[in-house]
Amino acid sequence: MEDVIRALESALGKEAVLTGDEIGARYTTNPRGESFPIPIALMRPRSTGEVATILRICNEHGQPVVPQGGLTGLCDGASPRGGDVAISLERMSGIEEIDTAAGTLTAFAGTPLQTIQEAAQAAGFLCALDLGARGSCFIGGNVSTNAGGNRVLRYGMARDLVLGLEVVLADGTVLRSLNKMIKNNTGYDLKQLFIGSEGTLGIVTRVVLRLHPLPASTCTALCALRDFDRVIELLRHAQGRLAGTLSAFEAMWPDYYDLMTTRIPGNSAPLAAGHGLYVLLDALGVDQAVDQERFDAVLASALEKGIIEDAAIAQSEQQAASFWKLRDSVSEMSKYWYPYVGFDVSIPVGQLGAFVEACRAAIGAGFPGAESVFFGHVADSNLHASVHLPGADAARFPKREIENTIYGLVRERQGSISAEHGIGMRKKPFLEYSRTPEEIRLMQTIKQALDPKGILNPGKILPDSIAQ
Numbered sequence: 001m002e003d004v005i006r007a008l009e010s011a012l013g014k015e016a017v018l019t020g021d022e023i024g025a026r027y028t029t030n031p032r033g034e035s036f037p038i039p040i041a042l043m044r045p046r047s048t049g050e051v052a053t054i055l056r057i058c059n060e061h062g063q064p065v066v067p068q069g070g071l072t073g074l075c076d077g078a079s080p081r082g083g084d085v086a087i088s089l090e091r092m093s094g095i096e097e098i099d100t101a102a103g104t105l106t107a108f109a110g111t112p113l114q115t116i117q118e119a120a121q122a123a124g125f126l127c128a129l130d131l132g133a134r135g136s137c138f139i140g141g142n143v144s145t146n147a148g149g150n151r152v153l154r155y156g157m158a159r160d161l162v163l164g165l166e167v168v169l170a171d172g173t174v175l176r177s178l179n180k181m182i183k184n185n186t187g188y189d190l191k192q193l194f195i196g197s198e199g200t201l202g203i204v205t206r207v208v209l210r211l212h213p214l215p216a217s218t219c220t221a222l223c224a225l226r227d228f229d230r231v232i233e234l235l236r237h238a239q240g241r242l243a244g245t246l247s248a249f250e251a252m253w254p255d256y257y258d259l260m261t262t263r264i265p266g267n268s269a270p271l272a273a274g275h276g277l278y279v280l281l282d283a284l285g286v287d288q289a290v291d292q293e294r295f296d297a298v299l300a301s302a303l304e305k306g307i308i309e310d311a312a313i314a315q316s317e318q319q320a321a322s323f324w325k326l327r328d329s330v331s332e333m334s335k336y337w338y339p340y341v342g343f344d345v346s347i348p349v350g351q352l353g354a355f356v357e358a359c360r361a362a363i364g365a366g367f368p369g370a371e372s373v374f375f376g377h378v379a380d381s382n383l384h385a386s387v388h389l390p391g392a393d394a395a396r397f398p399k400r401e402i403e404n405t406i407y408g409l410v411r412e413r414q415g416s417i418s419a420e421h422g423i424g425m426r427k428k429p430f431l432e433y434s435r436t437p438e439e440i441r442l443m444q445t446i447k448q449a450l451d452p453k454g455i456l457n458p459g460k461i462l463p464d465s466i467a468q
Contacts, residue, residue, distance in 0.1 A: 001040050004063045004085065008041065011053050018042040027068060027086055030076055032334060037082035039066070046091045048166060048174060048205040055203065055455075056172030058085055064458050067199040069141030070112065072133040074342070075424030077145065077198040077460050089140050092205060098123045102180045103211045104163060109140025109204050116209070125211035126284075128155035132328045140204045146196030148420030153379045154247040154284070155212065157420070159195040164208035167194050169201075170451040178208050193446065198422050199457040201450045215284035219295035220320035223302070224275035224310040228353025231277055233307045235349075235379055238281060241298045245291065248282035249379035250327050253356060256373035260326045263336055267326055270312040279308075279378075280327055282320075327375070333386060337371075339397040340388035343406050346381040346416035355383070355413060362405050363387055367398065382419040407433050423461045431463065 009017050023042045029035050045051045058065050068078045068088045080086050089110035096106040100123060107116055113127075114134040120127040129142060131149035141147075143165070147158045155161065164179035177191060194202050225231055231251055238246050252260070257278045261269040271278065285291035295313075302308045314320035333340065347355045356374045363370050367389060376383035387402050407417050411433040418427055418434070431440065443462060447454075 001063075001083070004058065004061045005041055007057045007061070008043065008054065008085075011057060012043075012045075012050060016043065016045070016050075018044070023086075026071065027088065028080060029071075030079055031072055031074060036076075036079045037084075039080040039084045039086040041085045043085060043087045044091050045087065045089070048092075048168065051087065051089075051092075051168045051203055051205055052172040052174050054085075054087060054172075055168055055170060059171045059453055059455055062453050062455065064455050066457050067140075067144075067203045069110065069138035069144070070133070070136045072137040073141065073145060073422065073424065074344070075418070075422045075426040077422050077424030077457070078141070079425065081459055087203065089138060089203075089205070092140075093138075095119045096206065098125070098211075099180060100124075104180045105209045105211055106164075106178060107139055107207055107209070109143075109206060110138050111140075113137050113139055113142060120211050121214060123211075124214050126214045127161075127209060128212050129158055129161055129209070132331055139207050139209075143195055143204050143207055144197065144199050145422040146420070148377070148380070148382065150250070150282075150377070151247050152377060152382070152420075153249055154244075159192060161210050162191060162195055162207060163210050165191040165194060165204055166206035167191075167202040167204050170453065170456050174205075175202065178206060180208055182210065193450075196422070198424060198460055200447060200461055201456065203456070215286065217285040217288035217291040218317075218320065219281075219283045219285070219292050220314040220323055221281050221295070221299055222270050222312045222323045222326075223279045223281065223299065223308045224271045225277045225279060225308050227276045228356070230307050231279060231353070231378065232350065234279060234302055237302050237305075237307055238283075238298060241301070242283050242295070245283040245285045246281065247284045248280065249377065250280040251376060251378040252278040252280070252327065253374040254278070255371070256375040257326070259333075259337065259373050260329050264329045264332050267329060268322065270323060270326075271310055275309055280323055330375070330384070330386075337386070337388050339392055339394040340386050341397070341399045341402050343383075343385040343387075343403075344419050344421045345383055345385070345406070345410050346419040347383060347410065347413050348415070349378065349381050351413055352376075352378060352381070352383055355409065355415075356385075358409050359385060359406060362409060363402070366405055367402065370402075380419075381415075403430070410434070425460055428459075428461060428463065431461070 043054050065085045066080045092108040093110040098105050117127045128151050167175045299311050363372050371388045374385050407430045416434045417430045
């Protein structure tokens with residue numbers, strides 16, 4: 001380890017290598033406040049060349065590294081282990097270019113997502129990737145975890161929005177493929193290897209994003225429905241009548257709605273309690289007056305047909321924001337609903353209602369007194385769930401037992417244990433619940449080919465027996 005640190009200091013200067021107490025808690029603490037071992041060194045490169053130098057030296061010494069972005073991930077994919085070198089991309093920040101003809105934006109990996117959104121908007125475009133951590137997450141981390149978020153229904157996941165990447169491989173080789181073209185069928189689409197691989201195959205240093213026309217109108221409503229069958233009816237009804245403008249379709253089961261409106265300060269209840277489900281809809285269009293009239297008519301038709309029982313239509317941006325605050329207040333749960341364990345899973349859309357009921361029954365039978373809440377994007381098969389035991393000692397909270405229960409139900413339905421948050425360390429034990437042995441062996445082959453010494457983010461994604 002001393003040899004590695006000396007080599008890094010010699011190549012980059014002592015000021016570039018932080019050790020011991022110089023490394024703040026920010027780099028060793030996850031969003032839940034849990035601490036991890038202090039890395040032997042923290043590197044804060046300013047350029048792709050410096051990242052390449054760091055990896056070349058670490059690879060020569062067989063030194064494990066863990067890349068870090070905004071540190072907002074929920075699966076400990078950027079958490080260091082004892083003996084790791086951490087590489088923070090926070091100094092590699094900024095918009096390099098907005099190409100208005102191509103409709104692309106090129107940014108360094110350490111650029112916050114919100115900064116990219118604001119730059120795109122100022123240029124008359126929409127950066128369609130959006131999630132609750134937009135102010136603190138970095139685009140490099142978004143790409144490395146294939147982030148989803150609020151607009152997947154219309155615009156797709158992160159991998160659908162990335163046209164090009166610059167990536168540094170384990171041996172320091174820089175793979176520069178900053179493509180701006182939507183159509184490019186020149187052999188293997190190499191960027192897809194790195195999108196969603198959580199820094200285990202290479203470190204993303206620059207990203208080319210596809211931009212979309214900036215919407216001129218936003219229509220938002222919160223609807224109350226009797227049951228999940230009506231949720232599916234409303235989804236098909238809205239998709240068929242809003243001419244492709246439906247951009248968000250967020251479902252909240254009553255347990256989640258009640259928690260957000262009664263126990264999280266600052267939230268109000270736009271609709272009465274007691275309904276079977278609540279759905280938040282967003283439609284983005286080009287003419288506020290015309291689009292609002294059509295949006296209102298679609299909801300009036302749904303009410304007339306008995307698809308929805310009630311609706312609150314946002315009359316201002318402030319009111320729309322208050323509706324979205326109910327959905328986004330999940331980040332506040334740790335303050336008022338601790339200890340709990342959260343889940344980010346995917347189940348075929350038609351089975352989501354039955355899956356929630358099966359989860360409730362299993363949690364109730366196995367963990368008397370437990371509280372559970374369910375919410376999610378739904379239209380893209382994504383469901384979030386959280387389970388809380390009131391009064392439980394955090395140290396004795398049966399996290400693994402609850403995970404076994406929920407993930408077992410996911411496996412029965414051939415679903416995904418991770419819809420949009422990645423695998424990291426937290427979900428690694430359950431990878432085989434969603435991927436076949438053949439798929440895992442192929443992942444091993446790819447890992448071995450690109451990182452033969454196993455230095456890139458070891459201990460993440462793959463089972464320990466094949467992670468190195």
